[in-house]
Amino acid sequence: MKASEQEPGDERLTTAMLSDALDECGLRAQVLENRLIPVVPGTRAFGRAATAQFEAGQEDIPDDPYGAAIDYISGLNRGELAVIATGESNASAFWGELFSAAAIGAGAVGVVTDGNLRDTPQIARLGFPAFARSHRPIDFRRRMQLVASRGVVRILGVEISDGDLVMADDDGVVVVPQAVEAQVLAAARGRAAAESTVLKELLGGESLRSVWDRHRIL
Numbered sequence: 077m078k079a080s081e082q083e084p085g086d087e088r089l090t091t092a093m094l095s096d097a098l099d100e101c102g103l104r105a106q107v108l109e110n111r112l113i114p115v116v117p118g119t120r121a122f123g124r125a126a127t128a129q130f131e132a133g134q135e136d137i138p139d140d141p142y143g144a145a146i147d148y149i150s151g152l153n154r155g156e157l158a159v160i161a162t163g164e165s166n167a168s169a170f171w172g173e174l175f176s177a178a179a180i181g182a183g184a185v186g187v188v189t190d191g192n193l194r195d196t197p198q199i200a201r202l203g204f205p206a207f208a209r210s211h212r213p214i215d216f217r218r219r220m221q222l223v224a225s226r227g228v229v230r231i232l233g234v235e236i237s238d239g240d241l242v243m244a245d246d247d248g249v250v251v252v253p254q255a256v257e258a259q260v261l262a263a264a265r266g267r268a269a270a271e272s273t274v275l276k277e278l279l280g281g282e283s284l285r286s287v288w289d290r291h292r293i294l
């Protein structure tokens with residue numbers, strides 16, 4: 077499923093619904109241990125992970141100091157979500173307005189990281205969904221470097237493989253392993269449809285008890 081292959085109605089899916097669907101499929105530890113802060117509250121990002129690992133390091137390549145990060149961003153595809161592990165490093169930021177602009181140009185749908193973003197007012201103005209542990213204005217040259225891309229990363233207790241589906245919203249970040257995505261998406265879509273009905277019935281004044289007894293979802 078690429079972003080372009082998302083079904084009509086998938087905009088209703090939330091991290092809570094995906095988490096419930098994963099529970100239903102027996103995968104109970106697919107939510108990052110802490111939520112990541114959205115640059116703009118209310119933002120949601122849903123796409124296929126394009127993973128990268130940054131680490132603190134003072135090495136410099138004077139001819140092309142940002143080369144590895146440029147190569148990674150140049151390789152982003154339509155519908156992909158940049159998922160960047162840093163081991164919760166606070167050494168610098170490594171992604172801002174210009175990387176976001178390049179990601180938008182490539183058709184990527186957002187960035188999720190356990191590190192820092194910078195240029196956050198400008199990222200907000202671009203409308204690029206961006207989620208981070210924190211924000212810091214420091215450039216990454218001679219502070220952090222991209223050491224691997226398109227592999228398996230670990231962010232806040234959850235392993236994420238390149239190509240896994242990842243959703244981030246105000247509640248947190250959920251990872252759907254590619255091998256089970258058809259089953260999990262089917263469960264989540266069923267839940268989204270049922271929740272719409274339950275919501276209408278509750279707003280219409282039916283008791284929570286009778287609605288629960290009839291549908292058995294919350």
Ligand SMILES: O=C([O-])CC(=O)C(=O)O
Nearest residue numbers: 169170171172173174175
């Ligand atoms: O050098 C960085 O941290 C990236 C940056 O500012 C940008 O993408 O605009």
Ligand SMILES: [Mg+2]
Nearest residue numbers: 172173174195
């Ligand atoms: Mg910048």
